[in-house]
Amino acid sequence: MAGVSVATVSRVINGLPVVSEATCQRVQDAIERLRYVPNSAGRSLVTRRTGTIGLILADITNPFYTEVVRGVELAAGRRGLSVLLYDTAEDSARELKAIELLGSRQVDGVIVCASRLPDDRLALLTKAALPLVFVNRAPTSAAVGTVDVDQETGIRDAVTHLYGLGHRRIAYVGGPPASQVQARRLTAFRAMARQLGLKLPAGYTSNGSPTDGGGREAAHRLLPFPAARRPTAIIAYNDLVAIGIALVAGDLGLTIPDDLSLVGYDDIPFSAFLRPALTTVRQPARELGEQAVAMLVRHLDGSARRRRRLRFAPQLVIRASTTRLNGSATSQGADAGPQRSTPRPLEASSASSQK
Amino acid sequence: MAGVSVATVSRVINGLPVVSEATCQRVQDAIERLRYVPNSAGRSLVTRRTGTIGLILADITNPFYTEVVRGVELAAGRRGLSVLLYDTAEDSARELKAIELLGSRQVDGVIVCASRLPDDRLALLTKAALPLVFVNRAPTSAAVGTVDVDQETGIRDAVTHLYGLGHRRIAYVGGPPASQVQARRLTAFRAMARQLGLKLPAGYTSNGSPTDGGGREAAHRLLPFPAARRPTAIIAYNDLVAIGIALVAGDLGLTIPDDLSLVGYDDIPFSAFLRPALTTVRQPARELGEQAVAMLVRHLDGSARRRRRLRFAPQLVIRASTTRLNGSATSQGADAGPQRSTPRPLEASSASSQK
DNA sequence: TTGAAAGCGCTAACAA
DNA sequence: TTGTTAGCGCTTTCAA
Numbered sequence: 001m002a003g004v005s006v007a008t009v010s011r012v013i014n015g016l017p018v019v020s021e022a023t024c025q026r027v028q029d030a031i032e033r034l035r036y037v038p039n040s041a042g043r044s045l046v047t048r049r050t051g052t053i054g055l056i057l058a059d060i061t062n063p064f065y066t067e068v069v070r071g072v073e074l075a076a077g078r079r080g081l082s083v084l085l086y087d088t089a090e091d092s093a094r095e096l097k098a099i100e101l102l103g104s105r106q107v108d109g110v111i112v113c114a115s116r117l118p119d120d121r122l123a124l125l126t127k128a129a130l131p132l133v134f135v136n137r138a139p140t141s142a143a144v145g146t147v148d149v150d151q152e153t154g155i156r157d158a159v160t161h162l163y164g165l166g167h168r169r170i171a172y173v174g175g176p177p178a179s180q181v182q183a184r185r186l187t188a189f190r191a192m193a194r195q196l197g198l199k200l201p202a203g204y205t206s207n208g209s210p211t212d213g214g215g216r217e218a219a220h221r222l223l224p225f226p227a228a229r230r231p232t233a234i235i236a237y238n239d240l241v242a243i244g245i246a247l248v249a250g251d252l253g254l255t256i257p258d259d260l261s262l263v264g265y266d267d268i269p270f271s272a273f274l275r276p277a278l279t280t281v282r283q284p285a286r287e288l289g290e291q292a293v294a295m296l297v298r299h300l301d302g303s304a305r306r307r308r309r310l311r312f313a314p315q316l317v318i319r320a321s322t323t324r325l326n327g328s329a330t331s332q333g334a335d336a337g338p339q340r341s342t343p344r345p346l347e348a349s350s351a352s353s354q355k
Numbered sequence: 356m357a358g359v360s361v362a363t364v365s366r367v368i369n370g371l372p373v374v375s376e377a378t379c380q381r382v383q384d385a386i387e388r389l390r391y392v393p394n395s396a397g398r399s400l401v402t403r404r405t406g407t408i409g410l411i412l413a414d415i416t417n418p419f420y421t422e423v424v425r426g427v428e429l430a431a432g433r434r435g436l437s438v439l440l441y442d443t444a445e446d447s448a449r450e451l452k453a454i455e456l457l458g459s460r461q462v463d464g465v466i467v468c469a470s471r472l473p474d475d476r477l478a479l480l481t482k483a484a485l486p487l488v489f490v491n492r493a494p495t496s497a498a499v500g501t502v503d504v505d506q507e508t509g510i511r512d513a514v515t516h517l518y519g520l521g522h523r524r525i526a527y528v529g530g531p532p533a534s535q536v537q538a539r540r541l542t543a544f545r546a547m548a549r550q551l552g553l554k555l556p557a558g559y560t561s562n563g564s565p566t567d568g569g570g571r572e573a574a575h576r577l578l579p580f581p582a583a584r585r586p587t588a589i590i591a592y593n594d595l596v597a598i599g600i601a602l603v604a605g606d607l608g609l610t611i612p613d614d615l616s617l618v619g620y621d622d623i624p625f626s627a628f629l630r631p632a633l634t635t636v637r638q639p640a641r642e643l644g645e646q647a648v649a650m651l652v653r654h655l656d657g658s659a660r661r662r663r664r665l666r667f668a669p670q671l672v673i674r675a676s677t678t679r680l681n682g683s684a685t686s687q688g689a690d691a692g693p694q695r696s697t698p699r700p701l702e703a704s705s706a707s708s709q710k
Numbered sequence: 711t712t713g714a715a716a717g718c719g720c721t722a723a724c725a726a
Numbered sequence: 727t728t729g730t731t732a733g734c735g736c737t738t739t740c741a742a
Contacts (some may be wrong), residue, residue, distance in 0.1 A: 008712060020711060035482045040459045041405065042735030044396035052439070052461070059443050061624075062429070066421055073415070073442045077449055082456055084407070085440040087428045094432055096547070101437055104395045120716045172385045212628065243628050250630065269416075273567065273598050299735055325627065363728060365721055375727060397719030400734045 013038055048238040051313070052082045053106040053296060054182040056098055058114035060087040060344060062210070062240060063268035064285050067115035068113055068135065071289025079297055081108075088114055090176075095121055109144075109296045111135060113288075115181040133296045135288050136181055145308045147288050151181060153187035154314035158235050158263045161279070163196055166325035167233040170198060173218040173245060174238035175210040182207065182237065185265075189235065197289055201229060209330045211235055215244020223252050223260075232261065232325055239264035239280055245275065257323035267317050276320030284312050368393055384443055407437040408651060409462040411453055413469035415442040417565070417595060418623035419640050423468055423490065426644025434652055436463075443469055445500055450476055458483040464499075464651045466490060468643075470536040470682075488651045490643050491536055500650035500663045506536060509636040510543035510667035513590050513618045516634070518551055521680035522588040522616060525553060528573040528600060530565040530592035537562070537592065540620075544590065556584060565592055570599020578607050578615070587616065587680055594626045594635055596617035601629065601676070612678035622672055631675030639667050 011019050012027040030036070044050045055072055057065050069085070070325075076083050084107055086098035095117055102110055103124050110125060113135035119142075125132060126142040151266040155172075162170050163314070172189040175182040186205060191249040193200050203222060208214035215236060222231060236242035242264035246256055254260050256276055264271055267282035291310050360548070367382040374382075386390070399405045412420050424440070431438050434532050439462055441453035448511055450472055457465055458479050464486035467477065474495055480487060483495040494501040510527075517525050527544040530537040541560060548555050558577060563569035570591060577586060591597035597619035601611055609615050611631055619626055622637035646665050653659040 002494070005712065007714080007737075013711090014737085018711060023711080028697050037458050037460065037483050039400075039735050040461050041396050041399035042718090043737075045394075045400055045720085045735080046737045048718080050396065051456075060421055060424055063416075063418065063421075066415055066418075069415055069440070070442060070444065073440065075446070077452060080452075080456075082461065083440050085424070085428065085438050087425060090427070097432060097435075101406075101435075103392050105392065106395045106437065212624075247514075247628065269567075270628070273602065273625070274628075275630065362721075362730080366728090369721085373727065378728080394719050397734090398721075400719080400736085401721045402735080603741065 017068070047080040050106060050108055051080065051248075052084050052107045053293065054084045054086065054098075054102040054110040055093075056086045056088060056102070056110060056112045056114050056117070058088060058116055059090055059210075060085075061089075062238070063270065064238065064266040064283065065113065067268075067285035068289040071286035072111060072292075072293055073289075074286075075290040079293070081293075081297075090116065092121075099124045103130065107134065108300055108318045111289075111296060112137060113292075116176050116179045117179070131296060133292045133299075135292050136283075137306065138180055139309060144299045144305065145292075145310070147291045147295060147310045147312075149283045149288070149312045149314050151184040151314075152188040154283070154316075155175050155185050155235070156192050156264065157314070157316040158265075158281055159189065159192040159196070159198075161200075161318065162233045162235070162261060162263065162322065165261065165322060168198060168325075169204075169229075169231045170233045170235065171204040171222055171231035172206075172235050173215060173222070173237060173241055174205065174207045175214070177207045177240070179210070181338075185237070204231065208237070210239070210241060212240050212244035212247065215241035215246075216248050217244075219245040219248035219252075223249060223254060233263070233322070234260065235263045235265075237265060239266045239268045239278060242278055242280070242321075243270070243274065245257035246278075247298050257321050261325075262323060267315075271317075272319070274321070279319045279322040282315040282317050284315075289310065405461060405463055406435065407439050407456040407462045408648065409439045409441065409453075409465040411441045411450075411457070411465060411467045411469050411472070413443060413471055414445055415440075416444075417699065418591070418625065419593065419621040419638065420468065422623075422640035423644040426641035426646075427466060427648055428644075429638075429641075430645040430648035436648075436650070436652075442612075443472070445471065447476075454479045458485065459661045463655055464488065466644075466647045466651060467492060468647075471531050473533070476618065483512055486651060488647045488654075490647050491638075492544060494662065494664060498652045498662065500647070500665070502646045502650060502665045502667075503644070504638045504667045504669050506539040506542040506669075509620065509638070509671075510540050510590070511547050512671040513620075513636055514544065514547040514551070514553075514668070516673065517588045517590070517616060517618065518553075520588075520616065520677060522561075523553060523680075524586045525588045525590065526559040526577055526586035527561075528570060528577070528589055528591045528596055529560060529562045530569070530596070532562045534565070540592070559586065563592070563596070565596060567595050567599035567602065570596035570601075570604050572599075574600040574603035574607075578604060578609060586676070588618070589615065590618045590620075592620060593624045594621045594633060594649050597633055597635070597676075598625070598629065601633075612676050616677040616680075618677060622670075626672075627674070629676070634674045634677040635672050637670040637672050640671075 009027055011025050073083055109131035111133045115136050122142055131144045132142050134143045134146040136148045150318040174186050207217055208218050242262055249256055249260055256262050264278045264280035267280045271278040271280045295308055365383055367379050428438055443450040466488045468490035472489050477497055486499045487497050488500040489498045492502045529541055553698045561573055563573050597617055604615055611617050619633045619635035626635045627631035650663055
């Protein structure tokens with residue numbers, strides 16, 4: 001060493017307050033001169049901390065997840081943590097590999113934001129005793145914390161909004177059947193339909209890929225229905241699916257919202273860019289990410305041992321893709337449903353984003 | 356141990372071919388039973404390898420970068436590598452922190468995909484002797500490899516396309532002045548304008564944020580020009596900027612492409628979803644990411660010591676947002692420029708995506 | 711306030 | 727084919 005010590009360097013680096021002003025300076029100079037950078041492997045080996053958290057993501061290509069990543073990155077950065085990213089790309093081989101890698105103590109904890117990932121897959125992590133925080137996922141014994149959005153409220157608000165606009169033939173174009181989020185939304189949709197006395201003919205609820213492609217397929221199935229059976233409004237699993245539906249509707253000569261009202265989910269930035277701009281159920285993606293990190297860190301600090309659950313309310317963002325049934329011009333006379341459509345003054349609640 | 360050995364375990368785990376069938380089995384059983392997971396810190400300490408690569412990104416919120424990430428993730432995963440993500444969020448404090456963290460040997464190498472990041476910032480990494488691969492960035496002595504897209508060709512193709520459609524008043528709405536990519540595109544645009552004898556009045560080239568917001572601002576500056584001075588076509592720094600411009604154009608009552616032809620850059624998925632669909636210069640984002648990993652790995656293997664540079668050709672994707680000047684219906688009589696607009700048969704080259 | 715020394719979990723060289 | 731052993735670079739008692 002340029003100075004004259006060995007363990008003292010460690011103290012200086014870790015800012016232990018016992019070092020004298022003078023030596024501290026000397027060591028720092030040496031560090032500077034030698035361009036010394038502490039080796040994190042050596043450190044991890046003894047501290048049993050890596051300063052890194054893992055993030056398992058379903059599909060980084062979807063702007064919703066992208067925004068979650070941004071939140072995680074921001075919150076982690078603030079705390080001096082690094083983020084190891086695993087985009088499973090909805091591919092189960094990759095899922096497995098991700099989980100194996102993360103299991104080998106490369107990280108201090110893991111945030112799981114992939115609602116399709118089966119619980120038993122997570123078992124490996126559980127066994128490694130890694131702290132897990134779930135995002136939009138049902139808490140299990142494996143989780144030290146869960147951050148999610150109230151899916152039921154989101155669907156309820158969307159249906160209520162459409163119902164309030166006079167729609168009675170409302171379809172739900174869902175996501176992957178294996179997804180927990182899909183399951184919750186579908187159940188909520190069915191319950192809501194029953195409660196409002198809405199009919200759900202065959203095809204009015206469906207599964208599919210959570211992408212524009214999935215939306216296209218569903219639209220090709222649903223929109224060619226004879227006018228009297230065709231839904232007058234569709235709630236999509238997410239904004240990507242809604243975009244796919246809108247595109248096919250356009251190709252088929254249907255005008256949104258006049259011939260078809262459309263509601264998305266997530267409120268990705270592009271929803272606002274579409275013309276007509278998409279009505280959608282907003283999930284606070286970035287906050288989800290930030291709070292997941294906060295929860296994980298709280299656990300790592302030991303400042304919170306109890307299992308925690310943080311639940312956000314979604315927010316219905318009403319834009320131009322939904323309109324009153326029969327209210328507009330280009331209507332092809334197809335929207336008058338079999339049921340009386342006297343729009344009731346059922347308020348479309350725009351739930352506050354409380355935490 | 357359940358078996359009876361110690362270094363043998365290491366051999367089994369690393370698949371060294373010297374172990375006998377029997378012991379191998381015994382060890383594997385024990386591993387299974389004990390749910391043993393090797394500690395990667397210990398391993399890194401001796402191998403001097405972490406099995407992790409760092410990825411510094413300008414803005415993960417931009418789908419272009421998102422696609423680069425996807426490419427990196429895929430290529431890394433195939434090789435059993437993990438990816439440590441640093442989204443600088445265009446924030447220089449975060450940049451610095453990212454570079455410091457990466458410097459501490461948490462990673463075997465770094466991929467830098469942030470054209471705004473100043474070279475001297477990278478110095479820390481250079482000093483740590485970390486292998487660096489640049490994406491869309493001028494190679495420096497720091498880089499062991501560079502993967503980029505020929506920006507000049509992209510701009511040239513875009514201008515040529517518009518020129519061929521009869522446009523003579525073409526503006527370029529640029530990105531951040533500090534960005535290398537911006538510098539290259541602007542220079543190429545100017546050169547091309549000179550070559551074709553196009554006038555570039557004040558305001559016809561500008562800088563701004565590489566987001567829809569930047570596009571909006573530029574559009575508010577440019578589009579209120581008197582009809583005879585207003586550009587008949589705009590090339591935007593990227594698709595996000597183009598979207599911002601399109602939105603403002605719509606608000607101002609201008610129809611795309613009839614009143615204004617618009618070209619984006621990147622070809623993010625949403626470009627195809629816009630109506631009219633956006634003409635844009637495609638960069639092979641995913642391949643950029645994949646090849647960057649390949650290059651880095653080649654260096655880490657030692658299989659390639661020489662500095663490498665891989666250059667992709669961009670591809671002009673012609674969609675509905677560009678049209679022949681004066682060719683269409685809704686024209687407000689504003690597009691007849693001062694110059695004669697006899698469209699010449701200058702082919703819009705659609706460069707093949709060779710590697 | 712500082713130094714000496716042990717040991718974190720692993721791999722690799724050497725012996726057996 | 728397998729066991730022994732010496733570190734990898736760091737933190738952390740324990741003494742000085």
